[in-house]
Amino acid sequence: MDEETILENFRNELRNWLEANCPKALRDSAANTKNSPRQEDHAAWLKACASRGYTTPTWPKEYGGGGLSKEEHSILLEEIDRIGTHIAPVSFFGTSMLGPVLLEFGSEAQKKEHMPKITSGEIQWCQGYSEPGAGSDLASLQTRAVRQGNDFIINGSKIWTTGAHHADWMFCLVRTDPNAPKHDGISFILFDLHQPGVTISPLMLISGQSDFCQVFFEDVKAKAENLVGELNAGWTIAKRLLQHERSMLSGGMPGGARPSKKESGSQKATAPRSYLAESARPYLGEEGGQLNDPILRDQIAQYELDSLCFGLSLQRSGQEAKAGQGPGAASSMFKLYASEMNKRRSELVMSIQGASGLGWEGEGFTPGELFETRGWLRSKGNSIEGGTSEVQLNVIAKRVLGLPD
Amino acid sequence: MDEETILENFRNELRNWLEANCPKALRDSAANTKNSPRQEDHAAWLKACASRGYTTPTWPKEYGGGGLSKEEHSILLEEIDRIGTHIAPVSFFGTSMLGPVLLEFGSEAQKKEHMPKITSGEIQWCQGYSEPGAGSDLASLQTRAVRQGNDFIINGSKIWTTGAHHADWMFCLVRTDPNAPKHDGISFILFDLHQPGVTISPLMLISGQSDFCQVFFEDVKAKAENLVGELNAGWTIAKRLLQHERSMLSGGMPGGARPSKKESGSQKATAPRSYLAESARPYLGEEGGQLNDPILRDQIAQYELDSLCFGLSLQRSGQEAKAGQGPGAASSMFKLYASEMNKRRSELVMSIQGASGLGWEGEGFTPGELFETRGWLRSKGNSIEGGTSEVQLNVIAKRVLGLPD
């Protein structure tokens, strides 16, 4: 059988499997609002996906993954898309952060122990990185882990821990040698949050959300076998994850910073449009098709123009990496620019909406207006989380431009 | 006689003197373009002004000055203005920089020797401060002066020396102790430029002007008696002069940064206007009295608005100093803002003029356009000369805000 036939068979088999296993209520999601799925549907679909490893489709089968090739993965995404559903979600921090780390740095036992539980959705993970005194200067973290028999005993606290209040386990940076230079005394360890000594307090943000928590540890135990990589060599893993996070943040910002697949392709024949400008139309009015406020119109144009340039730069960077050309532009640049763009977009929206953007909740404002106002406040954090803009500028100056220390 | 009578007498006497001594061709300058003054008129007027010390009206009489009180000085300015003339100009660096320094730090002999020659216009001075390797970091200057008998022997070079090619003498910062900490080995010394070993090369600027020179010293001699202040204590004098220069630069920028006396006074009854906007009218066109380019109009408004705020801040700072209130805003702030404002104005003018602003000389452009284009290039130096904007920001951060080093 040639490769094409194999893939075609894969697709056919997959279609049948989807037809048999994906609950009807979870398909054609847009058209399906009346027939809203029940809890059992979600559970059944998760179980089905997990059974084939489709929640982590490219992970090796021996660790619970789907073991799919790149081509098979594409087919999976296409078919999933075709029937209007999504792969059942499991722990984001598990699939995107911890899994790749374990694959690269974990022991065989760790992979066997932890990865299948990510795939099955059994365990939700969170990431213990920042501390109250260690933000931009992450490596100055002070949470201590001391070996005691077969355990590490952990004391200290973490802050900005996304979703800690819904998580089961944490992967965590701890200080295991307080006397070593600060980058050389850090370890990467995993432990269960459901144990005495763990206190989790959600942090209320200025935008009214509380996705982040502060987590306190008082004599919390982690088994020594859950140390990932060498003792005191956790900074290497931390850096790898930071890089990874930066790339995700730069590609995943709302509001146009992410290049739409359609737009970035060539030969685009549909008329270009600006969602920002269209949303501004009812507020600003128009004359001859032009927004009635020339100053805001100019600023919207500048935003869209920069957004376009940003999308193209992401695209070019990918192509350059593939072509093995040059250093390309660093992920720091994209993280920096995506955050700043998103903040700029939100400020523009606030200018456009005028007093309609001053609502907090309740009547008198559309849901869209309330959403944008909260989003404006939330956007201020973009240039702080995942490494501040200042840190990104430092990294660019040093790594990309080679400026002296 | 009460004070008022004394001043009235002074004014009457002055009027008579001016009538008798100020050449007719030098009065009512605006109306007088046809009857253009001859060289002899200028010489006669200088001689007359100098004879009464009016070229340095507030300096003490014993050093050649006019010895005028503040009130008398105001009257002098009023009367001079009334007949439409100006005090005969003498060395700017002599009157504004060296004179005050000698009054504060000079010996009696130095005052007697040098000040009358400034008053009389006999000697033109220039200032030897910056060096090729010592710009923002002025104190790292390397021009050496070594004592040899009754002379200092000077070797090295100065750059950015305004008007050195028209000057007779230089006041100069030299290193007299190369082993001391950099601020402690500098002296302030005066010497004649008309001697062997002095080479003066005008520097051509990007704007086509060459007001500045580079000056080279090869075994140039300065008499030991022309050392001002103590040996190795020149940095104190240098700092005093820098402060002074900063204030002058912030008050003396072209293009609206200087608060017009009329505008800053209250109860102004004439309609406000913007020269910048008026000069833009022929290029941009107008509709209903509004400039036809809303974006440039907005930028001009921002410029004029900031210019207004700047003028008011200068005024407030003066009033606060008088009232003994607070630290006021530092001269660094004004230097910084004036430079940046002037650069902004020039960029705006370039945007307004479009291709008409691309001329260098000759036909095809109005003299005003050519002037603005040269001015645009020249304005780029504003934020460098007299201490870069970066140095001003450092000074504000340290001195005004008390941020740690």
Added chain:
Amino acid sequence: MSLVLSEEQHLLKQTAAEFISEHSPITHLRAMRDTADPIGFSKDLWKEMAELGWTGILLPEQYGGSELGMAELGVLLEECGRTLAPYPFLSTAVMGATAIALGGNEKQKSNILPGISSGEQIVAVAFQENPRFAPYAISTSARPSDDGFILSGQKAWVWDACGADQLIVAARTSGEPGDRRGISLFLVEPSCQGIAITKTQMVDSRNSARIEFDDVIINSEALVGELNEGAEILDAVYERCTTALAAELFGISQEIFERTLEYLKTREQFGTLIGTFQALKHRAADLFCEVELTHSIVLEALRAIDEDRPYRERLVSAAKARASDTASRVCREALQMHGGIGMTDEVDIGLFMKRAKAAEIALGDSSFHRNRFAEVTGF
């Protein structure tokens, strides 16, 4: 005119700083917000402010006012900005007081002004209908009836309307929305039949409401000033309130700049105070200049109104534009320099940012005022 405070103004500033920081520190606003207080401030404390002469600061002595001026009002609002004191200075002490003092007849004056001076009358002025400020875009109509007018239409973003004792409503009695002529002001009791006041939850947690007028019958004595000439009064009301907002925005800028400076001097990262980083130093120095410039124009605009100077609209617009931009920038930088902690509700930066945005947008943002500045300057 002097741009430094007189001795009396200094004294007022001191009193205000002490009183407000003691009785309405920022925790006061938080408490009002967290308890969802229906009017968002303490009427008792407002009465205490009245005793200090603040509520009637712009009113003549004959109506119990302290007969001071905008310069003094500016001092108060600067201090309010520093602690985000949510008191009805703008609605009552500025807009309401101005509308009645300038436009009211003797009866209206004696009915309302003493109550403002004593802190017993809260007056809300209902002018805005559209999200983006346009001074004369008024469609709420008052059509003549037998013995008065019938009011219908709706207003939004009416400050301190919840719990207000009186409403002043700008309504159209002729012309089209946007026309300067044809607007009339009416003094209306909120309890009148047909008036529905709905509280809106605002980002700055201030008292604000939508008001619907459903064929509200009002008698002809309710008219404030001349029929169709309400814009004359409204312009004065806008002018004073715009300048007062600029003073408040300046107070916010100053407070938040000082707090940030303090943070730069105490927060350590990478083994050193973050205030030693040159990039932050330069930004802080740059902000300092902006705050200083704002201070000057705010002082000047306040005084220009007191002195009744010609062309003062130019100064008023310059003050609002500059103060809005400065506050917005200082808040943004403050949040960024504070890092993650600034994003938490627990730290106050967000509260300042929210109030600054509301004040920035109120009565025209900086772009609106640059346009007006250009118009007055003749280009």
Added chain:
Amino acid sequence: MSLVLSEEQHLLKQTAAEFISEHSPITHLRAMRDTADPIGFSKDLWKEMAELGWTGILLPEQYGGSELGMAELGVLLEECGRTLAPYPFLSTAVMGATAIALGGNEKQKSNILPGISSGEQIVAVAFQENPRFAPYAISTSARPSDDGFILSGQKAWVWDACGADQLIVAARTSGEPGDRRGISLFLVEPSCQGIAITKTQMVDSRNSARIEFDDVIINSEALVGELNEGAEILDAVYERCTTALAAELFGISQEIFERTLEYLKTREQFGTLIGTFQALKHRAADLFCEVELTHSIVLEALRAIDEDRPYRERLVSAAKARASDTASRVCREALQMHGGIGMTDEVDIGLFMKRAKAAEIALGDSSFHRNRFAEVTGF
């Protein structure tokens, strides 16, 4: 579409960088300027460039062209930007070649295009009349006469008109200045009676002239393309030239950014390299991002023309706007970071700044192109 150079394009870039830096380094422009060279470039060197296939880069092989595209032209202009090579790419290889190749009849093509490809014909396109670019603001008129037209009016800022072998003149044959319709193009010999070409001394030291047409009699064969439909050709000419200018501006930005980076790494003040100052580091990093973004959009716009994509005007305008703003900003920062020495004519920063300003203003500044970008995007 690929945003990285193909192997052939890489090779071209290498050749161009070597040839131009050897034969037209920035000292070449200086020499032209300081000797007040009447045409501002070397015709011999232009012929050498022709041999490399550069002058006919956009022309079909049948006219001696190398039949490459805008992507390749962009590579050349980027390198020209790096050394400010004052060669008539824009006037002749882009505008002249495009006008005749797209609009000319067979006779005009065979008369002119081979000469462009061989470097023997310099063609200047006379379109602009007003200081601020407006594509159809053409009042120079061509009124019909017996056997052709009579041309009268004047043009300014005509690139490479001094010493040009041919002029292409955009004149109005109907309608009003500003109308898109009613413009016609004419191929005219500069030696015709009634044509006066006056060289203007430009800030960027390039060849530029005013041209007066005093009842110039031209025959009907001079018409390029359809009568009154010249804007069709002109639009294509503008589009290519605008994008070429963006490529040149990008080359300038890159060069000047690299020079500044080098200066930051070598200049000492206060006992340390100035590149260690964080404030300068952050500004440099920020500039780097701007230059990178510019690079992407310039590549995209060049390719969009080659691929004849719909709505490509949006990309073209984005490229010109971004490239103008980036070049302007990089030049300003470069000068400031170089300090006093950057202000001297001896150091090259000023030359780059002057050329960047001219290129920025040519065919519409960034504000013009943001407006056009918004129009094409439909707002």
